[in-house]
Amino acid sequence: MQRSYSVPYIIGFSCVVCVVCSLLVSSAAVSLKPRQEQNAQLDRQVNVLMAAGLVESGQRYGREQITQIFMERIDPVVIDLATGEETDIDPLTFDPDAEMKDPTRSNPAPSNPAQVKRIPNHALVFKVNKDGDLNQVVLPILGKGLWSTMYGYIAVDADGRTVRGLTFYQHGETPGLGGEVDNPRWKDLWPGRRIYDPAGNVRIEVVKGRAGPPEEAPYEVDGLSGATITSRGVSHTLEFWFGEHGFGPYLVKLRESRRAAS
Numbered sequence: 538m539q540r541s542y543s544v545p546y547i548i549g550f551s552c553v554v555c556v557v558c559s560l561l562v563s564s565a566a567v568s569l570k571p572r573q574e575q576n577a578q579l580d581r582q583v584n585v586l587m588a589a590g591l592v593e594s595g596q597r598y599g600r601e602q603i604t605q606i607f608m609e610r611i612d613p614v615v616i617d618l619a620t621g622e623e624t625d626i627d628p629l630t631f632d633p634d635a636e637m638k639d640p641t642r643s644n645p646a647p648s649n650p651a652q653v654k655r656i657p658n659h660a661l662v663f664k665v666n667k668d669g670d671l672n673q674v675v676l677p678i679l680g681k682g683l684w685s686t687m688y689g690y691i692a693v694d695a696d697g698r699t700v701r702g703l704t705f706y707q708h709g710e711t712p713g714l715g716g717e718v719d720n721p722r723w724k725d726l727w728p729g730r731r732i733y734d735p736a737g738n739v740r741i742e743v744v745k746g747r748a749g750p751p752e753e754a755p756y757e758v759d760g761l762s763g764a765t766i767t768s769r770g771v772s773h774t775l776e777f778w779f780g781e782h783g784f785g786p787y788l789v790k791l792r793e794s795r796r797a798a799s
């Protein structure tokens with residue numbers, strides 16, 4: 538014989554199931570949060586090291602290995618984007634995402650083809666040292682591709698003019714087309730390209746088709762085939778972040794301090 542349940546019983550039972558499940562999910566989310574944050578930090582460190590050419594993409598590295606290379610070679614600093622000056626804000630507690638979203642610490646960006654919406658007052662940059670001297674800086678970048686906002690890092694030589702590496706760690710472009718922005722073979726085309734022309738204008742761009750090696754095409758990188766819109770998005774992203782509203786002032790300071798030191 539089939540047992541029948543009253544409506545209040547069914548509602549009560551469903552509520553108990555919902556409460557128990559939500560408690561389980563929320564306690565799992567809370568208990569895993571520190572782990573997720575650690576993994577996010579590790580992922581950021583790997584990508585900074587990859588842009589700087591200190592680890593290879595595709596290779597597997599242990600957590601301790603990454604942390605050790607990062608601690609030995611990388612010096613994170615928070616800079617004032619408008620002046621390009623380093624600040625004494627603690628890079629370990631600085632949260633770039635929170636700053637970007639905070640209307641009191643960021644401003645609407647002027648209309649730009651990279652579709653960057655807000656410009657934060659400060660940015661977290663990573664100085665890469667070699668034998669005690671500044672060797673390169675790794676800068677965070679973001680800009681619109683075809684389908685998505687692409688997030689990455691670009692490493693610039695201590696000369697403030699030459700690309701040392703590029704990596705995109707988060708995007709929603711189509712695998713095999715725009716998604717090739719994270720193909721190691723394409724990323725290998727970047728080191729040695731020049732960012733600015735002698736007059737100081739941003740010249741670097743992704744072209745349609747082949748560009749050739751840096752000696753022949755100092756300002757150009759091969760386009761991604763079948764992905765002209767994503768390629769253009771990369772050019773726009775670099776144009777924005779190397780310009781006056783992005784890291785332009787910081788790189789000017791870098792070039793000046795190099796000239797003063799030599």
Ligand SMILES: Cc1cc2nc3c(=O)[nH]c(=O)nc-3n(C[C@H](O)[C@H](O)[C@H](O)COP(=O)(O)O)c2cc1C
Binds near residue numbers: 714
């Ligand atoms: C399913 C699908 C996915 C696509 N994904 C991308 C993409 O991620 N990036 C991109 O630039 N173009 C993508 N395209 C192609 C664009 O629509 C456009 O045709 C292309 O950017 C033109 O590039 P081409 O001049 O190199 O052919 C996609 C097209 C289709 C049908």
